[in-house]
Structures are given as structure tokens and as C-alpha cells.
Amino acid sequence: xxxGKAVAAGALRTVPLAGELTASLINRAADRYGLAxxxxxxxxxxxxxxxxxxxxxxxxxxxxxxxxxxxRVLAELCGVEPQVLxxxxxxxxxxxxxxxxGREAAVAQARWRAAVAVAGPAAFGxxxxxxxxxxxxxxxxxxxxxxxxxxxxxxxxxxxxxAVGGAAGQAGAGRADEGRGAAADxxxxxxxxxxxPGARGPLPRPA
Ligand SMILES: [Zn+2]
Numbered sequence: 001x002x003x004g005k006a007v008a009a010g011a012l013r014t015v016p017l018a019g020e021l022t023a024s025l026i027n028r029a030a031d032r033y034g035l036a037x038x039x040x041x042x043x044x045x046x047x048x049x050x051x052x053x054x055x056x057x058x059x060x061x062x063x064x065x066x067x068x069x070x071x072r073v074l075a076e077l078c079g080v081e082p083q084v085l086x087x088x089x090x091x092x093x094x095x096x097x098x099x100x101x102g103r104e105a106a107v108a109q110a111r112w113r114a115a116v117a118v119a120g121p122a123a124f125g126x127x128x129x130x131x132x133x134x135x136x137x138x139x140x141x142x143x144x145x146x147x148x149x150x151x152x153x154x155x156x157x158x159x160x161x162x163a164v165g166g167a168a169g170q171a172g173a174g175r176a177d178e179g180r181g182a183a184a185d186x187x188x189x190x191x192x193x194x195x196x197p198g199a200r201g202p203l204p205r206p207a
Contacts, residue, residue: 013079016088017133017140021115021122021161022074023064024141025089029077031138043077044070044110047099051112060141061122061161063091063115067099070108090119090143115161119143122161126151 014029030040041064050062066074071092075082085092091113099109115122125140129151134140141161149158 014077015080015134016078016085017125017130017142018088019142019144020089020125021061021063021141021143022066022089022091023062023115025078025085026064026074028134028136028138028140029074031136040077041110043073044108045104047109047111049112059162060124060139061115063113063118063122064110065091065094065096065099065113065118067096067105067109069106070099070110073108091115094118115141115143121146123149123158124161126154126156126158128154128156 012029012032014025014032016025026040027037030037033040044064044066050058052058071082071085074092075085078085082092096111096113099105099111120143122141123144125142127137127139130140131137144158150156151158
């Protein structure tokens, strides 16, 4: 419980983006406080470990599911009402029996899951749009169906959030998101990248 006070909760406001991954919001909130995501994640008792890319970097399509106590901690950290988070974050109200019931249900807990197993495929948000809306030079990750993977405003293709390392790590994006995002729980629904045609296949190169 004491860990919940490790960060002066709510001193800085971080507003969620529509459809954003909870893990992405935690990452941005950490950045607001000038902290690494790993540091802020200590606010929750994590029941499992995130998986990593072969190169060691954390996967950007990893999602975090919280229990009721954990949701309150995130709301405090972001300085917004839980209802605001519930409206914006598809995974926020997802129940995970492993952490929602039992003797320790009152402890703020988190579990890593593959985003696709929680609320669908995830993609990196447009960097320019994210900067405009949040004032942060961070890549947000959002749930987005494949047919909506274009930022019309900036004429950019939005890459799969699991396409971080290797060839798909587009200039800057891969580096920034690797290590910041998080990892996936392979027990979720198999390797997230294996879901659907084109999940790992060739993607249009960003301009
Ligand atoms: Zn854009």
C-alpha cells in the first residue's frame, strides 16, 4: 500500500487519448514526472512479467490490466477521474480474476497481457498528432483496427505496435517505444504478432 504514495500522485495531469492502451498511458504519465515507466509501475504489484523482443527490448503492444484498487492508483497518478479513464481506455474496466478476487484484492495489482487478447490489435499513434494533443514527444499506443491505420491529417501510416524491433522499427519510433512500452503476456492469446493477416507481414513504409 505504501508504494501507492511513492510518487506524489496527481501532482501532474496526464489525460488519456481515446482508445489508448493503459500501458501507454502509464508510460506517458511516467514521462510527465520525468520517471522511467519501470519506476512508476512499482505503484502496482505486478503478478507476472512482461515478455520481451529477442533483442531484449520490451514489446510496445503489451497491455496492463488493473484491479479495482489499481485503477484508483492510476486515476490519482494521472490526476483524472476514474470515469474519464474508463471512457478512454478500452482495457481499463477489463476484469482479471487473478487480481480482482481473493485475499489481496484490496492491493493495487496489475497483470501484463497481450493487447490483442485484451481489447484488440494495437498500433502506434501518429507521432505528430500525439505531440499536438499531449505536448509530449512520445509515441502513444492505441487500439486501432487495421482499416483505420492512417493519419489523414499527416498522411502517415500507423505501424503495428508489435512491429518494434527489426525492419519495422521505423526511424525513431522503434527506439523510443522499445523500452518504454511494455511486454506481452504470451499466455494471453499466443504471440500477439501472429494474429490476423499482415500482423507481421510487410507493412507500407512510413513516408
Ligand atoms: Zn497525425
